[in-house]
Amino acid sequence: MARALPDPPQTPLFHVHLPIGPDAAMRAADALLAANGVKLFGRVRSAPAPDRCSSAGGPPRSVSGMDGAYRAS
Numbered sequence: 001m002a003r004a005l006p007d008p009p010q011t012p013l014f015h016v017h018l019p020i021g022p023d024a025a026m027r028a029a030d031a032l033l034a035a036n037g038v039k040l041f042g043r044v045r046s047a048p049a050p051d052r053c054s055s056a057g058g059p060p061r062s063v064s065g066m067d068g069a070y071r072a073s
Helices: 022-036
Strands: 016-018 055-056
Touching: 016 022
Parallel strands: none
Antiparallel strands: 016 055
């Protein structure tokens, strides 16, 4: 389960640390993009532990709606 504190985040950019490896994270992000048209992040960085990774980004971008629009969930 993911959470942001404060909710909603008070910043346009934040780091997300995931409890999965980078390949699994990119597969999940690609599946989300294909299913919903939402790009979660462009790339992930590996961590010292092989089952963890991180990414920096802002709110997810909708690539199927208006150019530059954000899709709220």
